[in-house]
Amino acid sequence: MLELLQLRANGVSVIVDLRDRGLPRILYWGAELGELDADVLTRLAEASDPPVVRGPVDVAVPMAVLPLQSAGWFGSPGLSGHRDGQDFSPAFVVTAADVEQTPAQPAGRLCVDAQDRDAHLTLRIELELTASGLLRLRATVTNVDPERPYTLDGLQLTLPVPPRAREIMHFSGRHLRERAPARQPFTLGTHVREGRRGRTGLDATGLVLAGTPGFAFESGEAWGVHVAWSGNHRTLAERTPDGFALLGGGELLLPGEGVLRPGDSYTSPWVFGAWGHGLNDLSARFHDYLRARPQHPSAVRPVVLNTWEAVYFDQDLEALTELAELGAKVGAQRFVLDDGWFRRRRDDRAGLGDWYVDEQAWPEGLHPLVDHVRALGMEFGLWVEPEMISLDSDLARAHPDWILSSGHRLPPEARHQQVLDLTNPAAFEHVLERLDALITEYGLDYLKWDHNRDLVDPGRVADRRPGVRGQTLSVYGLIDTLKARHAGLEVEACASGGGRVDLGIVERTDRVWASDCIDALERQQIQRWTGLLLPPELIGSHVGAPSSHTTRRTHDLAFRAGTALFGAFGIEWDLRRASDADRAALAAWIDLHQRHQPLLHSGRVVHVDHPDPATQVHGVVARDGSEALFAIVAVATSELTRTGMVRMPGLDPHAAYRVQPVDLTADTTGFPGRAGPSWWRHGTTLPGRLLAEHGVQVPPLFPERLVLVHVVREQEQVP
Numbered sequence: 001m002l003e004l005l006q007l008r009a010n011g012v013s014v015i016v017d018l019r020d021r022g023l024p025r026i027l028y029w030g031a032e033l034g035e036l037d038a039d040v041l042t043r044l045a046e047a048s049d050p051p052v053v054r055g056p057v058d059v060a061v062p063m064a065v066l067p068l069q070s071a072g073w074f075g076s077p078g079l080s081g082h083r084d085g086q087d088f089s090p091a092f093v094v095t096a097a098d099v100e101q102t103p104a105q106p107a108g109r110l111c112v113d114a115q116d117r118d119a120h121l122t123l124r125i126e127l128e129l130t131a132s133g134l135l136r137l138r139a140t141v142t143n144v145d146p147e148r149p150y151t152l153d154g155l156q157l158t159l160p161v162p163p164r165a166r167e168i169m170h171f172s173g174r175h176l177r178e179r180a181p182a183r184q185p186f187t188l189g190t191h192v193r194e195g196r197r198g199r200t201g202l203d204a205t206g207l208v209l210a211g212t213p214g215f216a217f218e219s220g221e222a223w224g225v226h227v228a229w230s231g232n233h234r235t236l237a238e239r240t241p242d243g244f245a246l247l248g249g250g251e252l253l254l255p256g257e258g259v260l261r262p263g264d265s266y267t268s269p270w271v272f273g274a275w276g277h278g279l280n281d282l283s284a285r286f287h288d289y290l291r292a293r294p295q296h297p298s299a300v301r302p303v304v305l306n307t308w309e310a311v312y313f314d315q316d317l318e319a320l321t322e323l324a325e326l327g328a329k330v331g332a333q334r335f336v337l338d339d340g341w342f343r344r345r346r347d348d349r350a351g352l353g354d355w356y357v358d359e360q361a362w363p364e365g366l367h368p369l370v371d372h373v374r375a376l377g378m379e380f381g382l383w384v385e386p387e388m389i390s391l392d393s394d395l396a397r398a399h400p401d402w403i404l405s406s407g408h409r410l411p412p413e414a415r416h417q418q419v420l421d422l423t424n425p426a427a428f429e430h431v432l433e434r435l436d437a438l439i440t441e442y443g444l445d446y447l448k449w450d451h452n453r454d455l456v457d458p459g460r461v462a463d464r465r466p467g468v469r470g471q472t473l474s475v476y477g478l479i480d481t482l483k484a485r486h487a488g489l490e491v492e493a494c495a496s497g498g499g500r501v502d503l504g505i506v507e508r509t510d511r512v513w514a515s516d517c518i519d520a521l522e523r524q525q526i527q528r529w530t531g532l533l534l535p536p537e538l539i540g541s542h543v544g545a546p547s548s549h550t551t552r553r554t555h556d557l558a559f560r561a562g563t564a565l566f567g568a569f570g571i572e573w574d575l576r577r578a579s580d581a582d583r584a585a586l587a588a589w590i591d592l593h594q595r596h597q598p599l600l601h602s603g604r605v606v607h608v609d610h611p612d613p614a615t616q617v618h619g620v621v622a623r624d625g626s627e628a629l630f631a632i633v634a635v636a637t638s639e640l641t642r643t644g645m646v647r648m649p650g651l652d653p654h655a656a657y658r659v660q661p662v663d664l665t666a667d668t669t670g671f672p673g674r675a676g677p678s679w680w681r682h683g684t685t686l687p688g689r690l691l692a693e694h695g696v697q698v699p700p701l702f703p704e705r706l707v708l709v710h711v712v713r714e715q716e717q718v719p
Helices: 038-048 278-292 317-330 367-375 393-397 425-442 469-484 520-530 557-564 580-600 690-692
Strands: 004-009 012-017 025-031 079-082 094-100 110-117 122-131 134-145 149-155 157-160 167-174 178-185 189-195 208-211 222-227 233-239 246-252 265-267 271-277 302-306 333-336 379-384 446-449 490-493 511-513 540-543 568-572 604-607 615-619 625-632 654-660 684-687 706-713
Touching: 004 038, 012 038, 012 122, 025 038, 025 157, 025 222, 038 233, 122 393, 134 317, 149 246, 157 271, 167 189, 167 233, 178 520, 178 706, 189 604, 208 246, 222 246, 222 278, 246 271, 246 604, 271 278, 278 604, 302 540, 317 333, 317 367, 317 580, 333 446, 367 379, 379 425, 425 625, 469 490, 511 625, 520 540, 520 557, 520 615, 540 557, 557 580, 557 625, 557 654, 557 706, 568 615, 580 625, 684 690
Parallel strands: 302 333, 302 568, 333 379, 379 446, 446 490, 490 511, 511 540, 540 568
Antiparallel strands: 004 012, 012 025, 079 149, 094 110, 110 122, 122 134, 134 265, 134 271, 157 246, 167 178, 167 208, 189 233, 208 222, 222 271, 233 246, 604 615, 615 625, 625 706, 654 684, 654 706
């Protein structure tokens, strides 16, 4: 039987120990070690065996990817469960271990089967190193007892990190301020982040990271873990007195959600691990993985005009056709009609669940608007919130039993709405039929799929059992079914903005709405950290009105559009109220985005560790090093009078590059009366190595301003 295995891909090595028929444990996960022969692997494994010490148990305790108390593990258990109080501590023995290799996964996928005959449980662990260097794993536990159910309380998978990882980083947030980073020492004990809101959560982290002290985008080593699941979840960083340090996570099961009847199985979500020399390297592994998927959006991303902040609930054909005309003139390619189009939806208190076009607002249906939009050369999309129901709706009056609740009471309302129980087959089929009919009748190209409340007291009326897991799987099934029926349909994941951003929902959607806040200053941070997981083409980023809808902060167009440029570009602005000059300038920004979109949506994202915290520098570098686009952003008032030298890493060190400010931002910033650097007006040519290590001076920036710099390779070799 297989005892030691090395997996290698894209600068990452993983060594897996399967000796003594124990569950797999990771001996090494990090930088590439080169190909190691069997003899070296054996000696490495022997050198890695922990000593037996006086105190805990009289054997060496391994840390498996599914650590068990039966092996002497006193940290967080990988599997928790029981059978009427018995079989609470399973001890699995490996029965088979095989490596599957395919062209898509040349590094291979390890499949390990194990069983506990006494507890009547079997286990399968899948561990895979993707071509991009991500390590992902999941487990399936099956109840093979012919008569008795087994209650699974939790299953979480773990990955080790080395002792030098002494600092952890995680993220929190709220509505309009998603994914705010926090750091702390990685001390003894367990740091746990739990999401109990029935969706990924505005306050939940995309990643938990551990790294060498002070790890940053360009420096240090970092390890990270992500749970690819859109329901309740648990992520942790743990350091034990035995000297182990780990990252782990899995689904957070509510009481009763993990009951396995005889023959039933539970499969965990994929848990992704990423390692990198700095966060840029770690992030690139997620980006490369997502871009390699067959369903990843590969066509040019259309510029979206979304109507919400332009008209809100005011559904007026004349106003919307004018908005569409102005949008087409500036370069919009997809028109999305937001909330308010369906029956009795004049505010957020009624109508959810009644997915019929409102006959009073639209006596001829949406056809006049859809036809007009299509005649302008744009695609048409629609806002929906299929998982929700208003108590003031025909559906709620007809089927109060379709509301997700414990069966004794209705949960507290949020945004005047409740949750539709999609685990109920009749409710699922109703929503599927309604959405399918709308897509078919209007030939919809796009659904903005919203989810505006947490799942409070989320029970199923039919059996009074908790329903988060079933609801999550039903949502996945609903989206999958619609996309299978309608080739080319795209779906945007929106959940009070960025409340459902994870690799589970991204497997079946084409875009996420990172936040309801499109204030450019807030978006600089939100997009910076959302982009740790997702590449720019998956992150919706729109140009709003000069005064932000959510913060009332005012920004010039260059700052708003320059921020939206590094994402899936869109417009969230009542263009009827914009001046001719503003619309012309917006058209120029859209043209700039379209010209640079092949770079922005395929290149390597780079964040620069600039010494002044008031200035952020980020960019995208072409995969072949042929060009790059960098943004220098003043996010606050600096204590310095100059921005200082701005480095541009990621370029070919042996090539010469033409460095030129982008015209749209070249003259929009800088303090009056002060000369910019001498090269700024006419550009300069410098070696890639010099740009990465030394950089260039840029004009001093007012706070909440930015400049863009385009870098193009001129010659391959620098003498």
